[in-house]
Amino acid sequence: MRWPVVVIFGYVLLGLELTVKRALAIGPPGAASIAPSFIVPFIVFLALSAPLVPTLWVALVLGIAVDFCSPDEGGAVFVIGPHALGYMAGAYFVFTMRGLMRRHWLSLIFLSVLACALAELVVVAFYSVRGMYNPSGFVAWRELLRRVMGALYTSATATLLSAILLPMSGLFGFQDPHQRRFAARRH
Amino acid sequence: MSRSSHWFNPRSTLTFTSVVLFVVALLPAKAIEWVALIAEPVRFVVYPVQEPLNRMVRWMQGTPLAPAPGSVEEYIARLAERDTQLLAEREQNSQLRAELAESLNVRRLNPEAPRRVIAPVVGGSADLSSGVLAAKAGERDGVEVGSFVAHAGVDLVGRVTRVSARSCLILPITRRGAAAKNAPYLTGVIMLGDLDKGPLCELKATGDGALEGTVLDRIGTQSFAGVEIKPGMLVRLADKTWPSGSQMLVIGEVKSVGTEPTLHRKVRVQPRVRLDRVSEVWISAADTTGGQGGRP
Numbered sequence: 246m247r248w249p250v251v252v253i254f255g256y257v258l259l260g261l262e263l264t265v266k267r268a269l270a271i272g273p274p275g276a277a278s279i280a281p282s283f284i285v286p287f288i289v290f291l292a293l294s295a296p297l298v299p300t301l302w303v304a305l306v307l308g309i310a311v312d313f314c315s316p317d318e319g320g321a322v323f324v325i326g327p328h329a330l331g332y333m334a335g336a337y338f339v340f341t342m343r344g345l346m347r348r349h350w351l352s353l354i355f356l357s358v359l360a361c362a363l364a365e366l367v368v369v370a371f372y373s374v375r376g377m378y379n380p381s382g383f384v385a386w387r388e389l390l391r392r393v394m395g396a397l398y399t400s401a402t403a404t405l406l407s408a409i410l411l412p413m414s415g416l417f418g419f420q421d422p423h424q425r426r427f428a429a430r431r432h
Numbered sequence: 433m434s435r436s437s438h439w440f441n442p443r444s445t446l447t448f449t450s451v452v453l454f455v456v457a458l459l460p461a462k463a464i465e466w467v468a469l470i471a472e473p474v475r476f477v478v479y480p481v482q483e484p485l486n487r488m489v490r491w492m493q494g495t496p497l498a499p500a501p502g503s504v505e506e507y508i509a510r511l512a513e514r515d516t517q518l519l520a521e522r523e524q525n526s527q528l529r530a531e532l533a534e535s536l537n538v539r540r541l542n543p544e545a546p547r548r549v550i551a552p553v554v555g556g557s558a559d560l561s562s563g564v565l566a567a568k569a570g571e572r573d574g575v576e577v578g579s580f581v582a583h584a585g586v587d588l589v590g591r592v593t594r595v596s597a598r599s600c601l602i603l604p605i606t607r608r609g610a611a612a613k614n615a616p617y618l619t620g621v622i623m624l625g626d627l628d629k630g631p632l633c634e635l636k637a638t639g640d641g642a643l644e645g646t647v648l649d650r651i652g653t654q655s656f657a658g659v660e661i662k663p664g665m666l667v668r669l670a671d672k673t674w675p676s677g678s679q680m681l682v683i684g685e686v687k688s689v690g691t692e693p694t695l696h697r698k699v700r701v702q703p704r705v706r707l708d709r710v711s712e713v714w715i716s717a718a719d720t721t722g723g724q725g726g727r728p
Contacts, residue, residue: 260481315559326457
């Protein structure tokens with residue numbers, strides 16, 4: 246995997262997550278909005294082709310960045326960990342599923358929805374536990390419903406990103422996951 | 433063979449980092465206050481990509497497409513319309529000049545009067561549930577924690593909750609749980625006319641971009657029980673826990689009127705602008721040009 250390419254794409258997609266996501270949000274304003282993710286389809290794209298540990302590192306770093314850009318309690322507190330661990334869970338899920346699927350745009354869309362839902366489930370779980378000793382008006386079932394709808398909406402961004410990322414996968418320098426590392430060369 | 437050195441193993445470091453994050457994510461708010469110190473450099477790193485994308489979004493949201501050239505008659509009609517607009521704006525301009533001169537007089541006489549900084553909103557939170565907005569004005573501009581924020585100087589947006597040197601975070605009034613612990617309600621006055629104040633109401637954010645609360649039909653000896661409250665009436669801020677400069681800013685319009693089980697009237701108030709989509713805000717700021725004016 247070529248790290249500079251991953252860093253550039255990750256950086257731009259983080260920017261999209263912070264700006265365009267808000268503009269694409271549907272439904273009532275604020276906390277009730279349903280918005281797609283730009284980062285999850287990228288992590289899914291990596292998890293479909295790249296080795297496990299580098300993919301998890303990318304998910305972790307992007308998740309920490311999102312956590313740093315998601316202040317809680319009205320900007321008073323920054324909780325780092327929920328998105329990082331959520332994205333890692335999503336990446337690991339895709340990694341375990343990739344043996345069953347081809348590297349195809351439909352796989353990317355389908356797995357993006359599932360990975361996003363899983364990541365959001367982890368985030369809601371963390372905030373629900375925190376809510377037990379740190380009341381902040383976080384209603385778990387409402388958040389879960391909104392975020393699952395957001396995961397479905399992520400299929401739109403996953404479609405767009407699959408059209409961009411899959412043709413450019415050569416740039417990322419992935420090895421064929423089906424090629425064995427120490428396989429005997431056939432003459 | 434692995435190229436990683438003996439002290440950095442990607443797999444074990446990843447496990448260790450995950451465990452640390454798991455623990456940190458569950459620590460109470462007091463124990464993770466230090467995280468905010470790292471958040472600012474992260475925002476600084478993200479800003480170069482966030483700003484152009486934000487400009488692009490604003491352009492896509494707000495700028496109308498140039499009209500196609502039409503016939504001569506259309507051109508003449510548009511010219512006449514522009515003339516009317518020009519006259520109207522000249523009139524408005526002279527009014528604004530007078531108001532500006534007046535406000536300069538106020539500032540000369542009362543240095544404690546808040547200064548207002550116009551700041552572009554440079555994005556919000558990656559997680560929309562936090563509902564926080566980030567604006568490009570900070571300590572250097574005199575913005576402080578607790579400064580009130582308005583849209584176009586008229587509609588109340590919220591309060592500043594965190595300030596760094598160049599940017600600040602704003603908590604909109606429509607964010608569920610936005611109210612302070614010592615003041616759980618936002619008190620507004622329902623306007624019966626342009627300058628005619630009606631009953632007070634205690635509002636709380638509903639979480640879907642609106643506020644809802646009980647109408648206080650009796651204030652001291654004055655009773656508003658017979659006063660009809662209609663949808664469309666303006667609700668202005670009349671809350672002693674907010675800075676004096678923010679009083680009478682518009683919270684929103686009455687959308688519906690209902691009755692509570694206690695038979696008190698309740699109103700649902702909707703801000704006139706979508707607070708999560710404002711592109712520019714006015715922030716009250718302390719005077720940084722000299723003296724001690726403006727600081728509480």
